[in-house]
Amino acid sequence: MGVMAKNKFHEGAGPSQRQLRVGETVRRALSDVLARGDVHDTDLNRLSITVGEVRISPDLKIATAYVLPLGGEGQDEVLKLLARNKNELRRQVAKKLTLKFSPDLRFQLDRTFDRMDDTRRMLNQDVVRRDADAPEDDATDGAPDQ
Template sequence: MPRHSRGKSSSSASGASQRQLRVGELIRHAMADILAQGGVHDDTLAGHIITVPEVRMSPDLKLATVYVMPLGGHDTEAVLAALAHNKKFLRGEVAHRVNLKFAPELRFRVDERFDEAERIEKLLRTPAVQRDLNSDSDDNA
């Protein structure tokens, strides 16, 4: 009779589980709705449009790392401070909107993917890269 491994499969060990991804997406939608509707009575948050591109969940689903970016990328530190100040209220709102056994603790981080994409875009536009790209296309022709 074949033995079945009781450990985690190799696919889930390398990345987030399906459940983590699903709960993260539910919390992302809830956070985006709360921030878009102006549910938080904070002058800093009211003065910014904030996107929530991603929420990463811990394996036990008790910690949610919420990645945020104010539109235009301005005042990120002030927005993070305002979100941290209103963390308890936001956690309660998320708990009302997402049906989980425990409301996860919220941790806020700036989403730096936009900056990284811009940096790569600038690199691709440099003359050296353009020269290499043009020489590759000339070689293939």
């Protein structure tokens, strides 16, 4: 029960420090490879791609990179180009890493900016601003103020 209980306990605990460290290392290496145009694909090299985050699986074998093209345009094209060049990208990233094995790269669109825009829009709604600006009700316990 010792090993199973330990693994079951850690399932929903979030990424480990090692996963976070490896993810950030892969993010930096991938960003550098894309920025320098180290891949032999002119279609990919003409684009400016932001790598916002890289999440690593617990076994460190799969790296999911959250990417976004500059300006947000051509997102589907970027995913296709990255997928088409993933083996070369993996080799280039591996050269920059000090890991025993290079993780398999997967690519997804980074929706962080979309969520921030949605939140900003929501907070700018009149009803939300009115509720946020309203004075707090001090009568939380039902007793009159003294």
